[in-house]
Structures are given as structure tokens and as C-alpha cells.
Amino acid sequence: MHLLRALRRSLPPIALAIAATLLGCTADLGTGSEQVSPPTFAKGRGHGVVSCAPQAADVVTQVIGPKGGKIKFGKHTLEIPKGALAGPVRITAEAVADSANSVRFEPHGLVFQRATRLTLDYGSCAAPEFADKRIVYTDDLLNILDALFSLDDPKGKKITGKLWHFSRYAVAF
Secondary structure, eight states: OHHHHHHHHHSOHHHHHHHHHHHHHHOOOOOSOSOOOOOOOOOSBTTTBOOBOOOOOEEEEEEEOTTOEEEEETTEEEEEOTTSOSSOEEEEEEEEOSSSOEEEEESTTOEEEEEEEEEEEOTTBOOOTTSOOEEEEEOTTOOEEEEOOEEEETTTTEEEEEEEEOSEEEEEO
16 A cells, blocks of 8 residues: 555656556555565476476485585585584485486485585476576475575576475476
């Protein structure tokens, strides 16, 4: 409502009519007391998770300690920074052979003291070029549970997100 009052004072009548029409079509202004929820992704395969040509399965196990380290598996990379782990941990990174570019990590549920960087390749995926791509946290059936803050590299066809715990992750739009 406050926005409409401000527009009413500053716009000529025709511009006000256009603005009101556009706002009415794209947003519910409400009373101003409602909480706005963040955007959500549709649940399940084919409803947000990107469809891809099956990636080759790859499993890499490596011990990473407090100094951090990098694990390359398939076309993907996990970078664990210095100080993310209190002691040595045997980490398994798996590129899952599936029609979604998804990865799985063990030990399941491992929590980091600092955010780690996960970079996923989506070169074999059918994501629309201008789609807002994200790395998503999923269950084993690829139902989306949460979206990670992600940076897209459309030229390199890779996306990087920060994660704080191990589970299963996939590329979504």
C-alpha cells in the first residue's frame, strides 16, 4: 500500500495506471506486515533438478585434515579450506551415474567448521542457457531439500556453491 501511495504522488495518471496494472499482475503488496518467504524449488526429479546425459560414475576416497585439501572426482571438485576440519577425516566423494549430475559424500552428515566449495560440471545437462542454476541439497530420490548459494560459470558450464555438511547434492534450475 505504501508503494502505491508513493507512486500516486510522483507519477502522472497514465503512468500510475500502468504501474498499478503491472504491480497487480506480478506482486501481492499485502498490508506490509506479512513475512516474505525465500523462493523455493519444486520437489522431485524433473521439477527443478537438471536433466543430463548420464555422467560416468567415479568414486574417490582421500584423507583430509586441518590443513584442508582438494578432491577431484569425475568432472567435479570439492575444496576443503584450512581449518574446516579439526582432525583427519577419510572422505569419499562420488559422482553418481544418473540422469542428473548429482554427487554424494561420506561420511554422511559430516559438518565443517568453515564452508567448503563444491564445483559441479553441468556440460552434459539440458539446462536452459539463461536459467538460474543452483546447487541443491537433495535426498537419495533427488527431492530438493534446500538450495545453496551458488555462482554460475556459464562459459565453463560449472557451478560452485558453499556447503557446510555432507549429503547428496545436484545441479538444479
